[in-house]
Amino acid sequence: MNVTLKQAPTTPYTRILAMGAARGENAVPNDDLVGPIDSSDEWIRQRTGIATRTRANKETTAIDLSIAAANEAIATSGIDPSEVDLVIVATISNPRQSPSVSAIVADAIGATPAAAYDSNAACAGYCYGIAQADALIRTGAARYAVVIGAEKLSDIVDPTDRSISFLLGDGAGAAVLGPSDTPGVSVSQWGSDGSRADLVGMNHTLVEFRDGESEWPTLRQEGPSVFRWAVWEMAKVAKQALDDAGVAPEDLAAFVPHQANGRIIDEFAKQLGLPDSVKIARDIETTGNTSAASIPLATHRLLQEHPELSGGLSLQIGFGAGLVYAAQVVVLP
Numbered sequence: 001m002n003v004t005l006k007q008a009p010t011t012p013y014t015r016i017l018a019m020g021a022a023r024g025e026n027a028v029p030n031d032d033l034v035g036p037i038d039s040s041d042e043w044i045r046q047r048t049g050i051a052t053r054t055r056a057n058k059e060t061t062a063i064d065l066s067i068a069a070a071n072e073a074i075a076t077s078g079i080d081p082s083e084v085d086l087v088i089v090a091t092i093s094n095p096r097q098s099p100s101v102s103a104i105v106a107d108a109i110g111a112t113p114a115a116a117y118d119s120n121a122a123c124a125g126y127c128y129g130i131a132q133a134d135a136l137i138r139t140g141a142a143r144y145a146v147v148i149g150a151e152k153l154s155d156i157v158d159p160t161d162r163s164i165s166f167l168l169g170d171g172a173g174a175a176v177l178g179p180s181d182t183p184g185v186s187v188s189q190w191g192s193d194g195s196r197a198d199l200v201g202m203n204h205t206l207v208e209f210r211d212g213e214s215e216w217p218t219l220r221q222e223g224p225s226v227f228r229w230a231v232w233e234m235a236k237v238a239k240q241a242l243d244d245a246g247v248a249p250e251d252l253a254a255f256v257p258h259q260a261n262g263r264i265i266d267e268f269a270k271q272l273g274l275p276d277s278v279k280i281a282r283d284i285e286t287t288g289n290t291s292a293a294s295i296p297l298a299t300h301r302l303l304q305e306h307p308e309l310s311g312g313l314s315l316q317i318g319f320g321a322g323l324v325y326a327a328q329v330v331v332l333p
């Protein structure tokens with residue numbers, strides 16, 4: 001007997017309906033960090049574009065930040081939390097290996113029994129999540145999804161480390177995605193290069209820490225190598241994402257790169273030939289580098305400061321530890 005399996009109804013397109021954000025409670029200026037790394041406020045500003053970064057209270061977790069950001073995004077979207085049937089949290093700072101941040105968040109925001117999982121794609125995690133949510137909604141596996149980038153990087157920072165510690169902040173950004181009659185998320189340019197895995201990442205394993213063979217694992221990076229990779233290789237990915245979307249630089253309303261370094265953002269804009277009409281996100285100046293949270297946080301702030309961007313096209317690109325990357329063009333909510 002031949003039986004044809006029943007398939008879920010599909011939808012042709014998706015779009016981002018709303019954004020939400022939560023930042024660490026404390027603004028930490030450069031002067032508070034320069035002592036242990038023998039540096040200065042001027043040096044950090046010139047090399048990174050950062051004046052302050054947001055860091056959370058000791059008791060605040062990436063879970064708390066995720067819940068706050070998701071609640072704002074859902075409230076703004078106008079949908080009922082019970083309609084959310086997929087929650088994706090991109091993070092490298094889950095305070096526990098298990099359970100997932102996403103399952104706890106789904107319950108806290110009233111989305112149970114939504115499918116929920118965490119994604120570890122570091123600074124590209126949010127863009128990975130957008131690509132996955134778009135695909136799952138279009139194939140009928142979900143109708144409404146919440147994608148969150150959330151980090152509490154202050155938990156995995158060595159204050160004496162000169163390679164990355166002074167860059168990092170805490171926060172979470174969230175997006176609600178749903179079906180659309182017109183395209184709202186382009187095809188994603190995403191990939192990885194594990195041969196360069198040692199350029200950014202943790203300096204020890206939890207097993208080494210447990211066995212007394214290392215100190216608490218913290219983030220480290222090969223700054224010059226990462227800078228070159230980001231500037232030269234990721235500009236090519238961003239250009240390909242524009243081509244795949246059928247979009248020219250002058251068609252963009254906004255450009256939201258991962259907030260890794262102010263100099264990288266400047267070089268990106270130059271290589272892409274962005275006209276003055278394109279608003280470039282520079283949330284890094286007061287939030288710092290928040291890894292998976294940086295793109296949704298920067299987008300949220302850009303929309304707050306420039307509400308006229310609503311409905312315009314935004315090119316977003318994330319890149320980081322793995323090495324991994326992802327880029328797409330989205331219609332701003």
